[in-house]
Amino acid sequence: MQTLLMALIFYVFSAVLLTAGAMVTLTQRSVHAVLWLILAFVAASGLWILIEAEFLGLMLIVVYVGAVMTLFLFVVMMLNLSEENRVERGWRHWIGFIAVFMMMAAMIILSLSIPDIINRDLNTEILWAQSHDLRSLGIALYSDYPSLVELAAVILLVGIVGAIYLTHETRVHRKKQIIAEQHKVTKQDRLKIISNL
Amino acid sequence: MAISLSHYLILSAILLGISFSGIVMNRYHLIKTLMSIELMLLAININFVAFSHYMNDMTGQICVFFILTVAAAESAIGLAIIVCFFKRRGSIAVTDLCELRG
Numbered sequence: 583m584q585t586l587l588m589a590l591i592f593y594v595f596s597a598v599l600l601t602a603g604a605m606v607t608l609t610q611r612s613v614h615a616v617l618w619l620i621l622a623f624v625a626a627s628g629l630w631i632l633i634e635a636e637f638l639g640l641m642l643i644v645v646y647v648g649a650v651m652t653l654f655l656f657v658v659m660m661l662n663l664s665e666e667n668r669v670e671r672g673w674r675h676w677i678g679f680i681a682v683f684m685m686m687a688a689m690i691i692l693s694l695s696i697p698d699i700i701n702r703d704l705n706t707e708i709l710w711a712q713s714h715d716l717r718s719l720g721i722a723l724y725s726d727y728p729s730l731v732e733l734a735a736v737i738l739l740v741g742i743v744g745a746i747y748l749t750h751e752t753r754v755h756r757k758k759q760i761i762a763e764q765h766k767v768t769k770q771d772r773l774k775i776i777s778n779l
Numbered sequence: 780m781a782i783s784l785s786h787y788l789i790l791s792a793i794l795l796g797i798s799f800s801g802i803v804m805n806r807y808h809l810i811k812t813l814m815s816i817e818l819m820l821l822a823i824n825i826n827f828v829a830f831s832h833y834m835n836d837m838t839g840q841i842c843v844f845f846i847l848t849v850a851a852a853e854s855a856i857g858l859a860i861i862v863c864f865f866k867r868r869g870s871i872a873v874t875d876l877c878e879l880r881g
Binding site: 585588589592596599600603604606607612615616619622623626629630632633634635637638641642645646649650653654657658660661663675678679682683685686689690692693694696718719722723726727730734737738740741742744745748749751 | 781782783784785786787788789790792793794795796797798799800801803804805808810811813814815817818821824825828829831832833837838840841843844845847848849850851852853854855856858859860861862863865866870871
């Protein structure tokens with residue numbers, strides 16, 4: 583019964599995911615595409631929670647839907663693009679599609695030939711008791727791969743610096759304080775003694 | 780009826796194909812191309828999480844962790860470049876990206 587329920591949840595979430603993914607590429611408006619992409623991320627997060635990657639599923643919603651997709655929405659709304667969709671119609675276009683479908687077919691055939699040792703049942707009790715939780719993720723992350731954590735921090739820092747440097751504009755007529763010029767000022771420049779006779 | 784690893788792999792293969800054909804279809808739309816790249820990374824992450832669960836190894840989830848980090852930084856810089864280009868040219872059409880021509 584539980585297996586049946588899990589299969590049902592899997593099929594519903596994957597149908598939502600594939601529909602949202604297809605709508606991202608097919609819809610005309612950019613804002614709608616971003617909203618469909620958000621739906622795709624939420625469905626993928628549900629799938630991840632189904633196979634006991636709860637932390638990553640929640641992080642996908644928090645980081646992706648909360649931050650990255652909001653950034654996409656801001657940029658799409660800020661640029662206020664004209665919604666002309668230039669769809670290329672040519673033989674090179676169809677070559678691309680044929681390549682994509684051959685790649686997809688090859689991957690599906692390869693994934694059907696996965697050996698049955700790996701294809702375990704989802705809800706065996708042993709699996710549930712094993713250490714698929716946040717604690718073991720943290721232990722593996724900080725004991726086995728601490729240098730990768732530092733590398734990720736550097737990548738995020740570079741991302742911040744790059745994004746700010748690219749979009750920051752220095753205003754020309756800005757009022758700002760130049761300390762050196764202020765220190766050069768003497769008493770004779772500012773002070774004028776008016777004798778009151 | 781139990782969901783096996785093959786189900787997840789087929790799902791991620793179809794999603795990768797959809798996003799790849801999205802790049803092929805919307806070649807002139809920079810933002811949609813970026814969104815298709817995000818979908819591709821999502822498909823790869825589904826693969827990693829599925830393998831991590833079915834082979835009982837935490838390394839796959841750690842890979843997903845770092846892929847998410849890199850993808851967030853990548854989309855932030857990509858959007859910054861798009862905004863920068865829009866300020867300069869007033870459009871983000873790919874056909875306007877022709878200043879590097881020698």
